[in-house]
Amino acid sequence: MGITVQKLTYYPVKGCAGTDVMSVVAGDTGLEHDRTFMVVDAVDGSFRSQRAHPALAAVRPRVGEGGRTVTLRAGGVEDLVVDVDPEGAPRPVSLFDKPVGHAIDQGDAVAEWLSEVLGVKSRLVRVRDAFDRDGWGETPGKVAFADAHAVAVVSQASLDGLNARIEAAGGTPVPMNRFRANIVLDGCAAPHDEDLMRRLEIGTARLAHSVRAMRCSVPLVDQVTGRRKGPEPVRTLATYRREPAYDNKVSFGAKVAVLRGGTLSVGDTVRAEWYENGAPDPRRPVS
Numbered sequence: 001m002g003i004t005v006q007k008l009t010y011y012p013v014k015g016c017a018g019t020d021v022m023s024v025v026a027g028d029t030g031l032e033h034d035r036t037f038m039v040v041d042a043v044d045g046s047f048r049s050q051r052a053h054p055a056l057a058a059v060r061p062r063v064g065e066g067g068r069t070v071t072l073r074a075g076g077v078e079d080l081v082v083d084v085d086p087e088g089a090p091r092p093v094s095l096f097d098k099p100v101g102h103a104i105d106q107g108d109a110v111a112e113w114l115s116e117v118l119g120v121k122s123r124l125v126r127v128r129d130a131f132d133r134d135g136w137g138e139t140p141g142k143v144a145f146a147d148a149h150a151v152a153v154v155s156q157a158s159l160d161g162l163n164a165r166i167e168a169a170g171g172t173p174v175p176m177n178r179f180r181a182n183i184v185l186d187g188c189a190a191p192h193d194e195d196l197m198r199r200l201e202i203g204t205a206r207l208a209h210s211v212r213a214m215r216c217s218v219p220l221v222d223q224v225t226g227r228r229k230g231p232e233p234v235r236t237l238a239t240y241r242r243e244p245a246y247d248n249k250v251s252f253g254a255k256v257a258v259l260r261g262g263t264l265s266v267g268d269t270v271r272a273e274w275y276e277n278g279a280p281d282p283r284r285p286v287s
Contacts, residue, residue, distance in 0.1 A: 003193075003270040005202060006156055006186035007176070010034040012063050012070060013124070014145045015049050015056035017223065018180065019063070023265040026205045026258050028142045029133075030150035031182055033063045037070065038093065038103065038145040039114055042121035045093040047145070050218045053118050058226030072113060080113045082106055084126060091125055095147070100133055103145075137210035138198075141257020149210045149255030153194050154181040158252065161191030166236045174233045177223040179215075179253055185270060194254045199273035204262030212251035214243065219252070 009018040010031040016039075025032045039048040039056065050056050060073040070082045090102035103125035111123040127144045135143045141150050154176065163173035176184060183202070185194060200207040215237065220230035237250040 003185055003187040003272065005183060005264060005266050005268045005270065007181075007184035008264060008266055009180075009182055009184075011180065011182075012061040013037040013039060013056075013059065013072075014047065015039060015053070016059040016061050017057060018177075019061075023263060025261065025263050026151070026207075027261045028150075028258055029144040030146060030258065031264075033067060034151075034182065035145040036067075036127045037061070037106070038125050038127075039118070039122050040091070040093050040103075040125055042111065042115070042123050045091055045125075046097070047093065047095050048118065048120075048122060050221050051216055053120070054221040054228050055118055055226040057221050057223045059114075059117060072110070074117045077113065077117060080110060082110045082124070086126065086129065090128070091123070093125055095145070101131060102128060103131070104128055135210060135255075135257055137255065137257075139208035139210050139257040139259070141208070141210065141259075149213075150258050151182045151207060151256045152180065152213055152253055153183045153185065153197075153200075153207075153256055154179050154213075154253035155185040155188040155191070155194045157185075157188040157193060158191045162233055162236060162252070165240070166232050169236065171232050171236065174219070175223075178219040178221070178233060179213075180218070180223075181253060183264070196274050197254065197272045199259075200256065201271040202262075203264040203268045204260075205258065205264050206260035206262070207256040208259050210255045210257050212243065213253040213255050214246050214249040215252050216249070 009020050010033050011018040012033050014035045062071045072080045089105045091105045093103045106124040114122040135141045135149045143150050198209045220228050222229045241250045242248050243251050
């Protein structure tokens with residue numbers, strides 16, 4: 001059967017819940033609608049993350065009317081429909097203490113809603129149409145409000161391998177949503193095969209490897225309840241997925257850039273070019 005796309009997910013608001021789709025268009029900065037909005041500190045414009053605000057995970061956005069509205073849902077408060085303002089007041093914003101330009105503030109009503117849900121003064125911003133931000137790594141590409149790369153790819157084989165280790169140590173397996181992947185692959189021969197894919201053609205899109213996905217504390221957060229559950233999966237990942245080149249962080253999955261935009265669908269065959277350490281890998285011919 002080969003490798004196929006098992007699942008596609010975009011995350012309209014950075015740090016909040018994702019939307020599963022059967023088909024999606026990929027552009028220069030990733031899947032359509034992915035991380036085009038971001039929750040920021042109301043004073044300094046720094047982004048809010050599940051690292052410090054795990055309750056973000058339980059906020060469920062839904063994009064409507066081709067991106068002209070976003071409906072926000074969370075337990076204990078009424079739903080809020082936001083009429084997206086693509087040309088409103090610009091606000092300086094930052095990611096990881098680095099300014100990334102200006103974004104469009106989405107108004108006081110959604111700011112009050114988010115502040116109530118998170119318990120801290122917050123605002124919602126949207127990426128500007130002229131926003132231009134570079135990624136980094138082997139193939140840098142462009143990126144919107146994702147941490148540093150356009151698309152996150154994880155294989156089911158990698159999760160199965162991780163969960164086997166967790167269970168062997170007496171722990172409880174974790175679901176795929178802990179890793180907030182955009183593309184989940186099925187049919188990989190071995191865990192972490194996605195690390196070795198240097199080019200991927202899926203549907204009419206072409207993607208290229210940027211870097212292994214470095215993981216922080218976000219995989220400790222239950223993506224349904226918005227509460228930390230740790231220590232898994234990070235504890236087990238630390239036993240076999242340390243990355244010395246990246247301050248001994250743990251990795252899981254791969255980050256990729258978009259070389260050619262196009263449409264991806266669940267069930268698509270993944271045509272991969274395989275390389276290891278920059279040289280052709282004879283174990284992984286072009287498929």
